[in-house]
Amino acid sequence: MALLQIAEPGLSTAPHQHRLAVGIDLGTTNSLVATVRSGSATCLPDEFGRSLLPSVVHYSKAGTVVGHNAQAEQSHDPHNTIVSVKRFMGRGLADLPDAGSLPYHFVDAPGMLQLSTRAGAKSPVEVSADILRTLKERAEASLGGELTGAVITVPAYFDDAQRQATKDAARLAGLNVLRLLNEPTAAAIAYGLDNASEGTYVVYDLGGGTFDVSILKLSRGVFEVLATSGDSALGGDDFDHRIYCWMLSEAGLSGLGAHNTRLLLTRAREAKEALTEHTETRITAILSDGESIDLTLDQATFHEITKTLVDKTLLPVRKALRDAKISVDDVKGVVMVGGATRMPQVQKAVGELFGQPPLTNLDPDKVVALGAAMQANVLAGNKGDDDWLLLDVIPLSLGLETMGGLVEKVIPRNSTIPTARAQEFTTFKDGQTAMAIHVLQGERELVADCRSLARFVLHGIPPMVAGAARIRVTFQVDADGLLSVTAREQSSGVEAHIEVKPSYGLSDDEISRMLTESLSHVKEDIEARKLREAIVDAESLLEATRSALASDGDLLDAAERADIDAALAVADAAIKGDSTRAVNDAAAALSRLTDPFAERRMNRNIQRALKGHNISEL
Amino acid sequence: MTLDFKQDFFALFGQPRRFGLDAAALDAAYRAIAAEVHPDRYASAPDSERRLALMHATRVNEGYQTLRQPLARARYLLQLAGIDTQEETNTSMPAEFLMEQMEWREAIADARAGSHVEQLEKLARELAGDLKSLEAELAEALDSADPDLDGAAQLVRKWRFMEKLDQEIGDAIEALLY
Structure with a gap:
């Protein structure tokens, strides 16, 4: 019989402790949190x-309520009950064609709109953070510990502003974001790993408010996204809205207040869901003025009034096929994701386009969260036998404004990320000493038709004749699909660098202020928390350095090794003390010393990868 | 030792420096290296390693894109040989080639005006065929014992013209479909 090792209370039992990591599907209509336990991904339920978790937040004087209880407030208090907030992420008021028909008091703010509630003006980032915080608390209660990190999913077609807003919301909720993961790619992980699939697959993801399509090549543990397309303002909500409009015209109604609008939209959603199983459904409601509505909607009528919406989803599908340079015959399977793909007319249209019935064997509501959990598990360092590689792409081209209001594309859509591209520009006038850089995202030629991501000015260009300066602008897109831009005047070396933050103005300082406020709310000792976080970070650095020394210590000479050992000893001592500053300083010193070492190890790994591959080829 | 940005992309992927390329070997080498340097491998690593992984992965992706597309590969080989392909500045082309270009443009415009998507797709296939022969010509110019670099630069410029046609066909198809 094996001897069991039992650790002293409070001490970890193993050097590589299982890190608690979750995947979060932050959806338009519903959100979920999932994790990998005992090797398999499961969604974490609430106490009931x-x-x-309905993505609904209710604000009142009494406090903030999220989920089912907030949903119950929808009809009573529509102004303060925020639903489908995902549609507002990274968006200005001008981006919302239907702002007038929504029951909210919008406040236009630079870059991103805000919602005026009884608890004050709320940015969509804050509302999303309230949803994420609820899921974080659910996960921590269920897993019995603090989370190391989370993978948050975003629609593949989200632009930089929407991605950045999502990441900000996660940070505001106190989550360490391991990665933003595209929803169809997350679904492909869950699906592909479950089915050991090989070949080219299409993921058709129709959620509550967004539509995505991704084409992926799956082979031997590599998920390579060939192309992605979509519509970040098209989803199941639009089908509800069609039914709502049909109800208004059938019942001869107009000019309804927020309360009645919300009531009828809820009835519309119920009717939509009923028509998945039944050929007709009865819709009844009593309006606030006592007028009663009693209608019957049949499937044929429902399909007819929503046909243009279904057709609208097929256009991005065709575009993605073209971009991937494949035809429908090359597609081995079509995976359906998102609750809205339960609608029979959607499945029928997709089946007809591809000449095969779509795959629906995984729960379309859960598959994204499950895939995100699997990825989170790997990113957190809990490597089991699973090993796979995601090669994702940027959904929309990135460019710069040039003369005449035109956009010069610098990184084309569907480039594999991370990616970087540099472009040179020159001055337009003699003696010009500054240059305005305007970064845009989109496929159209005119600045006015693309999304403006950021503007910045490069000062201090040495005066030269027009056309003599050489300004090199470098776009770097990281693995989250987020952009940073560097501009450099080549002859003088003048440099400007920005993280492209959409102009809605949530700076790092503001986020940490909001974070501090939300923490003091729960009366947590911020200093203690900072120390704890610094120690956790330093411990992971120590662990990484020790394991690197064990495997690749031969890459260092004796002097380098002695320096690193000394820094390790200092850091070891610091994490046993109570000075956050000492911990951070020791970690920074160690990190500086190990930079060249890390570089050498990476080069060695590349060489090994090449050799291993050459041998296997022979 | 620092990140060797001087190492060319062929060396990076362990491939011979020539135009003719074993696509499957390139794919396999790319995947093997990408698996090592992808930022996902370093998500819980210290900041410095994460930055390093980002730089490497970016370069590996750039190298792969450059080598796997014939036009980019040819241009890159010429650049390594010190030849400027003059794609923006040198637009002088043989009269015969320019005539063909005009015929292509007319055919695309006609198909577009007549809303013939199938006709456009047929043109796209023809163009793909022409690009295949251009690729063969490039292989001959670049990979022979006595390479014709100026000739190859001219072929690269021709390819650019053809690529623009392909873009026009694509735009026309999208305009008609959507």
């Missing part, structure tokens, strides 16, 4: 056994 419900996995889906």
